Amino acid sequence: MASKLLASTLRQTLLSKFATAHHVRPLSTAAAVAADYHEDTEGITMKGVKISGRPLYLDVQATSPVDPRVLDAMLPFYISRYGNPHSRTHLFGWESENAVEAARSQVASLIGASPKEIIFTSGATESNNISVKGVLHFYKDKKRHVITTQTEHKRRPRIRVEPQMNGGGQERGLRSGTVPTPLVVGMGAACELAKMEMQYDEKRIKSLQERLLNGVREKLDGVVVNGSEERRYAGNMNLSFAYVEGESLLMGLKEVAVSSGSACTSASLEPSYVLRALGVDEDMAHTSIRFGIGRFTTEAEIDRAVELTVHQVEKLREMSPLYEMVKEGINIKDIQWSQH
Numbered sequence: 001m002a003s004k005l006l007a008s009t010l011r012q013t014l015l016s017k018f019a020t021a022h023h024v025r026p027l028s029t030a031a032a033v034a035a036d037y038h039e040d041t042e043g044i045t046m047k048g049v050k051i052s053g054r055p056l057y058l059d060v061q062a063t064s065p066v067d068p069r070v071l072d073a074m075l076p077f078y079i080s081r082y083g084n085p086h087s088r089t090h091l092f093g094w095e096s097e098n099a100v101e102a103a104r105s106q107v108a109s110l111i112g113a114s115p116k117e118i119i120f121t122s123g124a125t126e127s128n129n130i131s132v133k134g135v136l137h138f139y140k141d142k143k144r145h146v147i148t149t150q151t152e153h154k155r156r157p158r159i160r161v162e163p164q165m166n167g168g169g170q171e172r173g174l175r176s177g178t179v180p181t182p183l184v185v186g187m188g189a190a191c192e193l194a195k196m197e198m199q200y201d202e203k204r205i206k207s208l209q210e211r212l213l214n215g216v217r218e219k220l221d222g223v224v225v226n227g228s229e230e231r232r233y234a235g236n237m238n239l240s241f242a243y244v245e246g247e248s249l250l251m252g253l254k255e256v257a258v259s260s261g262s263a264c265t266s267a268s269l270e271p272s273y274v275l276r277a278l279g280v281d282e283d284m285a286h287t288s289i290r291f292g293i294g295r296f297t298t299e300a301e302i303d304r305a306v307e308l309t310v311h312q313v314e315k316l317r318e319m320s321p322l323y324e325m326v327k328e329g330i331n332i333k334d335i336q337w338s339q340h
Helices: 002-022 029-037 067-074 090-113 124-138 182-220 244-251 274-279 297-318 321-327
Strands: 044-046 049-051 221-226 236-241 288-292
Touching: 067 182, 182 221, 182 236, 182 297, 221 244, 236 244, 244 288, 244 297
Parallel strands: none
Antiparallel strands: 044 049, 221 236, 236 288
16 A cells, blocks of 8 residues: 555656656647647757647557556556566566566456467567568478458467577576566556457547547548458558648648657658558558547547648649649549640
8 A cells, every 4th residue: 555655646746847847748649739739939859840739649559648547556566566577586576577467367368368478579660570580480391471451469378389589498498588577567557458348439439530530531632541441450640732742741730749650650751551551542541640549539620630731722723733633624534644
């Protein structure tokens, strides 16, 4: 009880001091931004870009804010229960080990797996490497082909893998390295919350997705949803805007944090390979913007994002000779372009 009280007090103190020092708004960026968007008279300048204040955040597929309840679960393991879960000779290690195993069960419960199937790694990239390369190495003398898709990675139940790094043999020898108890506890808490609130979150996020799409379509033509409108995760809305270059639109949307594709491949100027695999033409893939909606997104944020997106698309189309030709009834696909 004492550690929980200490953790809660510390969290409130840190958040208060951080907000005071950096003029950060409360946990959700939404309502405050939309209601008083120009409150910072000096603005913010970073990487040569100046904006009036912190942008709206609609890039939750890249990363998302931590639920305060998850943070509350993690904090004790940073400040009072800081034992190494692999230390087997004292209480600090035992309680951290118990916390890790409890989190393993929480993750397994959410996805319908056995706790023994849950291996904690540093993230998706490492997990994919262990899964794919581990299978290849284990079966290298028997099987030499892997059949998969360009768009997703699936579980391979009852398939054995080989570890991809040497070390202390943690995680049943499949992933050596000390398991970071606070992060694992946070993962478990997040999974438990997801299991309890997933239906509510999905319904609410779906309504925000529809609000975004309808708001944009009411004011713009040539808007294409990439992927199925029905069979998709509601929090991901990937749109292509005909006759608008995606990178130019991104640069113009300085007040909205959005993306043109996966953060894993953000260094590449090539169109999203996932969109190409879905059959999206290369020119339309180049015009795509990904809007990510999450638990803390509000209607005010969505409305402001629609307003800014519509304004920027209209601005860019005014400068597009192709769009002018289309408005005049010219089929640009029939034009024979000459090279100079």
